[in-house]
Amino acid sequence: MLTIKNLHASIEDKAILRGLDLNIKPGEVHAIMGPNGSGKSTLASVLAGREEYQITAGTMHYQGTDLSTLTPDERAHLGLFLSFQYPVEIPGVSNLYLLKSALNAKRKQAGLEEMDAIDFLTIVREKMKLLHMDDSYLYRDVNSGFSGGEKKRNEILQLLLLEPSLCILDETDSGLDIDALRIVAQGINLMRNEERSILLITHYQRLLDYIKPDVVHILSGGKIVAEGDYRLATQLEAEGYEPFLQKKAGGD
């Protein structure tokens, strides 16, 4: 269970999140939508532990643990996973190596033995098949020279392999072609279960047609300005953000 209360965060003394509240229960899928620059990726980065952001007020707890005291790797071990809006290229480090060491780091933390190379390959190939990825992606450097859509698919591959309990997907749908979107969404749907929480950041209703959210939030100016069920996304698609932003301005 993720509980965020009155979260304020800034970067370089510029306040981005300004009193954000969010609760996600196990098994729930939440979507966050909002205009460019409203702070969606900032929220994702703050949750994942990016050190450039300062938390100036508020709290965030996951499964009862205060996230703000943990390093990014500790948060990953706790089960948090961020699929990046802009996945980073890592020259000189192969995808295979990253996948294997990420999985083994997690297993080690859980008191499990490291997985041997053969077992690992069997599992990773199974997941790659789901995403229609061929073997060559394993031996290429992490994200290096990958197309935008390939990078997103590679993020989901990591997600499928690491089986996190809290998945934050920052615009995973942007850059995917129509078929890829369906494939990736199927992959994510496979992950849905009673324990796993998913936070989808997106601009488009299309993704939400595949992965139906329990709650849709609208983030604007660093806080949640509206909430509703999946129909909120449909309404947004039709009317745009304007009505919600005005409501917020009027309410303040």
Added chain:
Amino acid sequence: MSHDMIDRSLFEACAVLPGWNQNSRLEAWQNWQSMAMPTIRDEAWKYTNLARLEKIAFVRSPSTPSTLTLSDIPLTIPEDRFCFINGSFNPALSAPLNEDSYLLSQRAWPLVPNKLHTPRSYFERLNAAMLSDGLYLDIKSSTNRPIYLLLLQDKTVGSSQHHLRHRIKVHADVKCEIVIVDWGLADTTDLTTYLIDIELEEGAKLNCTHLKKAAMKGYHIRQTHAHLAKNSDFNHFNFDFGAKLSRNEISAHLNGEHAACQLNGLALARAQDHIDNQTQIIHLAPKTNSVEQYRGIIDDKACHVFHGRVLIDADAPDSIADQQNKNMLLTSTGQAYAEPQLEIYNQNVQCIHGATVGDIDEEALFYLRSRGLSDGIARQLLIFGFARNILESIEDKNLQNELALWIKTHLALDSELILELYEEHDHEDTL
């Protein structure tokens, strides 16, 4: 002008070399004497200060035989090798010499290209005056076994100095590999100057890897000049593990059509090391091709200088040149200077270049950590990954693996991690 660092008595004690004109040698000595040591006001020495070198009083290299053995070098050294210790040839550690491999102290060398005949710069003159020996390698047939040239420095009493000149000639259509291991095994202050002249005849191919791990207090000035005939292919890999002052001047002259060179380098500088790489690629014929990739990993208070000159002559249309220099600073006290210098006299060519100096990429670090890797491991991966691109340009896989381990030891990286990184390659081949 007089130089206290090398006394005239040292010059007079130098052995007479067959075919090496004593008069021109005296002339080199006198010219060197009359020349001021380069200072940071000289363009070519802007970032490399020699002031301290001048204050050292060097002595003669000891004539007592060294007790060094090959096991002192953590590298697998094959049988095909030639070994010099403190500037003297060591027959016990070397393959037998023959008519295709002989010493300057034994027999006169054939003429070297005229351009290289007249020493001009400060250290070329010093080398020409003080030269003790050198190896001539006349490579007439292809071999897939690398030839090793070991240039070792053992402990000496006082600050010693050694000056060698080697020459490698690769005959037409011959393909070969040479590994030069330049190793300082004792932590003494020494001055070494090497000149290595390389000539590639038509269609020849040479892969030359130069590993330098000098003594921490050592001053190493090394020049490598390659001349490439038509269709020849020269791949040079310069791995420098640092010294008090390590200067590598490398030039490739693409004299014949379709000649191609690759100059790659990795400078691993730490503590107070200073590594200065000065490269020149001169395109003199049509359709010549050069690729250059130099990287520096700079720790502590160390410094890496890269100056890369690429000249494309008016007579070299349809040529391609690509030069990249990247530096990774691990501390805020390290320094890197990157200076590309492009001179293009023909409009009909392609020329790309780029130079960067930066810290470890914070984005990449965060990305890896968000996948559960610790800060320490993530940093090591990024550092090794940065070096790896250069490492992988070496064709010889055995050498590549040995170098990976060297880099690992030098940067104090986790050995298991690096081994695993390398193991994947084997998977790639077998699966």
